[in-house]
Amino acid sequence: MQKLTIVKIGGNIIDNPSELEKAIKKFALLPGLKLLVHGGGKIASEISERLNIKPNLIDGRRITDEDSLEVVQMVYAGLINKNIVANLQKYDCPAVGLSGADANSLLAHKRPVKEIDYGLVGDLDQVNSDIIRKLIEIPLVPVFCALTHDGKGQILNTNADTIAAEIGIALSKYYKVTLIFSFEKAGVLLDIQIEESLLPKLDNETYKKLKSDKVIADGMIPKLDNAFRSLENGVKEVYITNFNTTELENKVKFNGTKLTLV
Amino acid sequence: MQKLTIVKIGGNIIDNPSELEKAIKKFALLPGLKLLVHGGGKIASEISERLNIKPNLIDGRRITDEDSLEVVQMVYAGLINKNIVANLQKYDCPAVGLSGADANSLLAHKRPVKEIDYGLVGDLDQVNSDIIRKLIEIPLVPVFCALTHDGKGQILNTNADTIAAEIGIALSKYYKVTLIFSFEKAGVLLDIQIEESLLPKLDNETYKKLKSDKVIADGMIPKLDNAFRSLENGVKEVYITNFNTTELENKVKFNGTKLTLV
Numbered sequence: 001m002q003k004l005t006i007v008k009i010g011g012n013i014i015d016n017p018s019e020l021e022k023a024i025k026k027f028a029l030l031p032g033l034k035l036l037v038h039g040g041g042k043i044a045s046e047i048s049e050r051l052n053i054k055p056n057l058i059d060g061r062r063i064t065d066e067d068s069l070e071v072v073q074m075v076y077a078g079l080i081n082k083n084i085v086a087n088l089q090k091y092d093c094p095a096v097g098l099s100g101a102d103a104n105s106l107l108a109h110k111r112p113v114k115e116i117d118y119g120l121v122g123d124l125d126q127v128n129s130d131i132i133r134k135l136i137e138i139p140l141v142p143v144f145c146a147l148t149h150d151g152k153g154q155i156l157n158t159n160a161d162t163i164a165a166e167i168g169i170a171l172s173k174y175y176k177v178t179l180i181f182s183f184e185k186a187g188v189l190l191d192i193q194i195e196e197s198l199l200p201k202l203d204n205e206t207y208k209k210l211k212s213d214k215v216i217a218d219g220m221i222p223k224l225d226n227a228f229r230s231l232e233n234g235v236k237e238v239y240i241t242n243f244n245t246t247e248l249e250n251k252v253k254f255n256g257t258k259l260t261l262v
Numbered sequence: 263m264q265k266l267t268i269v270k271i272g273g274n275i276i277d278n279p280s281e282l283e284k285a286i287k288k289f290a291l292l293p294g295l296k297l298l299v300h301g302g303g304k305i306a307s308e309i310s311e312r313l314n315i316k317p318n319l320i321d322g323r324r325i326t327d328e329d330s331l332e333v334v335q336m337v338y339a340g341l342i343n344k345n346i347v348a349n350l351q352k353y354d355c356p357a358v359g360l361s362g363a364d365a366n367s368l369l370a371h372k373r374p375v376k377e378i379d380y381g382l383v384g385d386l387d388q389v390n391s392d393i394i395r396k397l398i399e400i401p402l403v404p405v406f407c408a409l410t411h412d413g414k415g416q417i418l419n420t421n422a423d424t425i426a427a428e429i430g431i432a433l434s435k436y437y438k439v440t441l442i443f444s445f446e447k448a449g450v451l452l453d454i455q456i457e458e459s460l461l462p463k464l465d466n467e468t469y470k471k472l473k474s475d476k477v478i479a480d481g482m483i484p485k486l487d488n489a490f491r492s493l494e495n496g497v498k499e500v501y502i503t504n505f506n507t508t509e510l511e512n513k514v515k516f517n518g519t520k521l522t523l524v
Contacts, residue, residue, distance in 0.1 A: 047336075050313050070341060074309075077359075078340020079332060082409070082417055086363040090415040094393075096358075096365045097339075101348040103358045103402055131356075134400050138393070140365055147344070153352040155344055 004033040004136070004175035007243055008164035012184035014041035014080060022244050023182070024084060028091030029248050033136055033175065035167065036095075036143045038084060039160040044075040056119070064119040064157045072157050073099075076145040085143055096140045100148030101155055103131045106163065108148035108156050122148040122156025124163065127170035165226040165235075172234030179235050180254060181227055182243030187256030188224070190215060202240075203260045204228050224259075231259055266295040266398070266437035269505055270426035274446035276303035276342060284506045285444070286346060290353030291510050295398055295437065297429065298357075298405045300346060301422040306337040318381070326381040326419045334419050335361075338407040347405055358402045362410035363417055365393045368425065370410035370418050384410040384418025386425065389432035427488040427497075434496030441497050442516060443489055444505030449518030450486070452477060464502075465522045466490050486521075493521055 007027055013019045027036055048055065048071045056063040064072065081097040088095035100106025100122075108122030135142055144167070146160035161181060168179040190197035190210075202210075207224055210216045216224065223240070231238045241256020269289055275281045289298055310317065310333045318325040326334065343359040350357035362368025362384075370384030397404055406429070408422035423443060430441040452459035452472075464472075469486055472478045478486065485502070493500045503518020 047313070051309070052312070073344055074336035074340035076340070077344050078336035078338070082335055082339050082361050082363055085361070086411045086417050087415040089363055089366050089411060089413060094366060095363075097361070097363075099344050099347070099359070101344055101351055101357075101359075103400075104351050104356060131400070131402075138365075138396050140393075149348045149351060151351060153349040155348050 001174070001176045002033055003178065004035065004171060005030055005178045005180065006035045006037065006164055006168050006171075007180045007182060008037040008039070008160055009182045009243060010039040010160065011041035013182065013244070014039060015043070019244060020084075021087070024087045025091060026244060026246055026248065028088050028093035030246075030252065033139070034141055035132075035136070035171075036084070036141070037146070037160050037164040037167065038080060038143065039146055040072065040076050040080065043079065044072050047071050047075055058116055061116055061118070063117070064121050066120065069120040069155065069157060073147065073155055076147055081143060081145045088141065088143065094138075094140050095143045096135060097143045097145070099145055099155065100158070100163075103135070104128055104151070105131055106144070106148040106158070107151055108158055109150055110154070110156060120154065120156050122150065122158045124148060124158060124166050127166050129170040129174065132167065132171065133174055159222070161223050161226045165230040168230045168235040169233040172236070177235045178237040178254075179227070179230055179239070180243055180246075181223060181238070181240050183223070183240070185242065186245065187239075187241050188216065188220070199257050201258050201260055203262045204232070205262045227259055231261055263436070263438045264295055265440065266297065266433060267292055267440045267442065268297045268299065268426055268430050268433075269442045269444060270299040270301070270422055271444045271505060272301040272422065273303035275444065275506070276301060277305070281506060282346075283349070286349045287353060288506060288508055288510065290350050290355035292508075292514065295401070296403055297394075297398070298346070298403070299408070299422050299426040299429065300342060300405065301408055302334065302338050302342065305341065306334050309333050309337055320378055323378055323380070325379070326383050328382065331382040331417065331419060335409065335417055338409055343405060343407045350403065350405070356400075356402050357405045358397060359405045359407070361407055361417065362420070362425075365397070366390055366413070367393055368406070368410040368420070369413055370420055371412055372416070372418060382416065382418050384412065384420045386410060386420060386428050389428050391432040391436065394429065394433065395436055421484070423485050423488045427492040430492045430497045431495040434498070439497045440499040440516075441489070441492055441501070442505055442508075443485060443500070443502050445485070445502070446504065448504055448507065449502050450478065450482065461519050463520050463522055465524045466494070467524045489521055493523055
């Protein structure tokens with residue numbers, strides 16, 4: 001089995017031009033087969049505001065109505081995705097930008113309405129690993145934005161961490177997958193204020209305990225849930241890290257927190 | 263050699279939801295290998311206006327400055343391209359949306375500054391026919407928006423008719439290419455006011471004469487120049503037509519004006 005590295009970069013990198021430039025260069029220089037998933041950052045909110053589209057919040061939750069989806073589609077698939085792709089080409093990385101509608105790669109359904117109607121938000125049903133493999137083997141480097149589709153003509157907004165995890169799981173049947181969840185911190189911190197409290201390793205049992213003790217909370221929980229789920233379902237290695245601290249000299253070394261299973 | 267049909271649809275179809283829906287369905291039902299190129303329509307201007315980006319006009323010519331390029335990138339590659347791709351998937355057409363940066367498919371250079379600096383407008387240098395063929399043979403159906411890149415990280419705005427013509431020429435080494443330039447009229451009209459003045463055929467010599475007699479003028483000239491250039495450089499068949507009048511029953515029949523060489 002060949003190795004495949006999947007890197008997910010989030011808003012903190014997308015919103016910062018010099019960090020984004022660094023991440024693009026690092027990703028382009030990563031040896032071997034690879035795939036990028038990117039989030040959206042704050043640009044979509046800024047464009048919404050300039051277009052005078054009011055954020056639709058219910059109980060503090062952001063609802064993706066039709067106008068918001070248009071903005072997200074423009075910003076994720078048009079502005080950010082094509083900027084990343086064009087800049088990867090600069091480093092001879094044969095990137096191809098994709099939404100989940102492209103090549104029917106990511107099928108989802110609109111999240112069912114329970115207490116809240118989230119609007120045009122998609123829960124992933126199927127990663128078309130056949131087509132993604134064919135693209136990788138051309139060889140191309142897929143660059144996914146956080147959009148899926150329902151197969152009936154509707155684009156849907158889907159969490160980028162979930163997309164990265166599910167692509168990782170689906171492709172782990174064919175590749176030895178390393179999955180990197182990049183974010184603004186050095187990794188999982190015991191005290192969010194103190195960089196020195198970085199955990200170099202974190203296993204699933206310790207994670208459960210830290211979660212019930214409320215040491216790990218908020219946005220870290222869905223991220224780590226995605227990360228551990230991918231590790232439990234075929235992905236070989238998972239790191240929570242700031243991707244830009246990756247060392248590429250001699251041998252690739254991902255810093256941050258390495259997740260393990262007990 | 264296999265047949266390949268390339269269809270270029272323009273603003274008149276993009277701007278009209280029911281015409282666009284019809285074109286998408288017709289394209290999805292076209293048998294054989296195929297490729298779509300789409301223009302931008304008026305949406306980019308509307309979004310620019312809403313974002314309070316003033317059109318930059320010099321001597322009546324629209325200049326693509328950085329702000330305008332961002333809008334064009336969002337609207338062409340994000341909004342329109344992904345809507346078309348998602349709707350083609352609805353009809354089981356395995357579409358993949360591409361800008362020229364994707365898979366390094368269309369390389370261009372910024373148009374040199376002479377009397378006018380057009381800004382971030384690209385003149386095509388190279389169609390990467392190898393990679394486009396590999397995508398077609400997966401099999402996928404490439405859907406190109408009117409954006410190219412310079413290989414140095416810059417996206418550029420490029421005329422969709424030119425992109426369609428140059429892709430047609432480049433792929434004519436490998437396929438028997440039929441090229442359809444779709445627009446709002448039935449085809450080339452001798453009198454633009456009278457649909458009945460449609461020319462079912464037009465050869466290059468007659469075109470030259472009609473051009474010097476000013477019977478054919480304005481926007482038709484670059485379109486027909488592109489069309490005849492493609493015919494002179496390997497493309498087998500070229501039609502100027504309203505693509506939505508294409509007949510698909512029994513045998514495919516493109517209506518409008520068929521171009522020929524004498």
